[in-house]
Amino acid sequence: MDELKELNNKYFKVVKLADGVFALIGTKDAGSNGGIIDLGDYTVIFDSFLNIEAASKLREVAVKLTDKQPTYLINSHGHFDHIVGNIVFADCHIISSEPVRKKIAEQKIELEEGREEYQARLAELIELKEAENDSLQKATLENEFVFISNLIKEDVKIIPPKITFSNKLILTGSARSLELITYENGHYPGNLVGYLAEEKICFMGDLLFAQTHPWLGDGDLVRFKQIMKQMLREDVNIFIPGHGQVASKKALKLQLKYIEEIERLLKLKKDGQEIDIKDLSAEFSNWESKYIFNFNIDVLAGKKLS
Numbered sequence: 441m442d443e444l445k446e447l448n449n450k451y452f453k454v455v456k457l458a459d460g461v462f463a464l465i466g467t468k469d470a471g472s473n474g475g476i477i478d479l480g481d482y483t484v485i486f487d488s489f490l491n492i493e494a495a496s497k498l499r500e501v502a503v504k505l506t507d508k509q510p511t512y513l514i515n516s517h518g519h520f521d522h523i524v525g526n527i528v529f530a531d532c533h534i535i536s537s538e539p540v541r542k543k544i545a546e547q548k549i550e551l552e553e554g555r556e557e558y559q560a561r562l563a564e565l566i567e568l569k570e571a572e573n574d575s576l577q578k579a580t581l582e583n584e585f586v587f588i589s590n591l592i593k594e595d596v597k598i599i600p601p602k603i604t605f606s607n608k609l610i611l612t613g614s615a616r617s618l619e620l621i622t623y624e625n626g627h628y629p630g631n632l633v634g635y636l637a638e639e640k641i642c643f644m645g646d647l648l649f650a651q652t653h654p655w656l657g658d659g660d661l662v663r664f665k666q667i668m669k670q671m672l673r674e675d676v677n678i679f680i681p682g683h684g685q686v687a688s689k690k691a692l693k694l695q696l697k698y699i700e701e702i703e704r705l706l707k708l709k710k711d712g713q714e715i716d717i718k719d720l721s722a723e724f725s726n727w728e729s730k731y732i733f734n735f736n737i738d739v740l741a742g743k744k745l746s
């Protein structure tokens with residue numbers, strides 16, 4: 441695994457995982473991670489970032505690394521931080537599962553109809569950020585600010601995928617095949633991973649967060665744990681998370697433990713106890729995006745525990 445330092449930029453660093461297989465580890469400006477997979481006679485992009493300039497850079501780097509324009513773009517799931525850059529790949533075939541396509545199509549309408557509300561919220565956030573002294577609250581507001589400011593940029597238009605599938609789709613190229621495998625829920629309904637069997641590499645989308653608090657509020661904890669256990673049995677050595685650095689099975693084990701701890705804390709909260717991020721085990725104390733912890737607890741406390 442080599443970092444291609446000459447290709448790093450303000451949006452992502454480029455990590456070569458195998459010949460023709462690259463992880464893009466996004467900065468806060470990009471919003472998430474992505475991937476470039478050269479199948480030999482054509483190139484596939486995995487996820488497209490929150491920021492359209494980051495997506496343009498991704499396209500530029502893909503052409504440089506694979507010597508051809510990309511043919512397919514995969515959307516691992518529908519969260520904005522993975523799909524806003526779709527517009528930069530509007531000439532490609534965009535693929536997802538059907539639940540993800542449906543969600544993205546709905547979000548496209550919501551965004552178009554809610555533009556003015558988003559603009560008002562952005563103005564409000566600037567004042568709220570200024571007035572906030574608590575660092576965790578400030579980070580929460582800052583995150584929302586980055587999200588909305590990327591969504592309401594003049595040239596942003598949400599482009600839903602046009603090709604969908606259930607269970608498994610195999611893209612076969614002259615050099616290698618990429619298997620797209622869907623999972624019912626976990627992080628998001630119909631989320632999918634990109635698996636390279638020969639190289640034992642898996643692009644996880646947000647089914648994996650490495651050293652950073654995973655967003656659990658749109659998913660299903662029981663299902664998420666099942667998926668982690670299933671993945672731990674798979675013949676994979678390298679996992680590219682949706683957020684965080686390139687990881688190994690250790691990251692899956694840790695995320696499984698995190699979910700179990702969240703379940704434990706939710707039960708305590710249900711019994712009337714106050715819950716704090718410090719109630720998590722010490723191994724999670726240096727995880728990034730701490731503000732997500734409170735989101736997880738608040739949103740999940742409103743859902744039924746199974």
Ligand SMILES: [Zn+2]
Nearest residue numbers: 517519627646
């Ligand atoms: Zn997500």
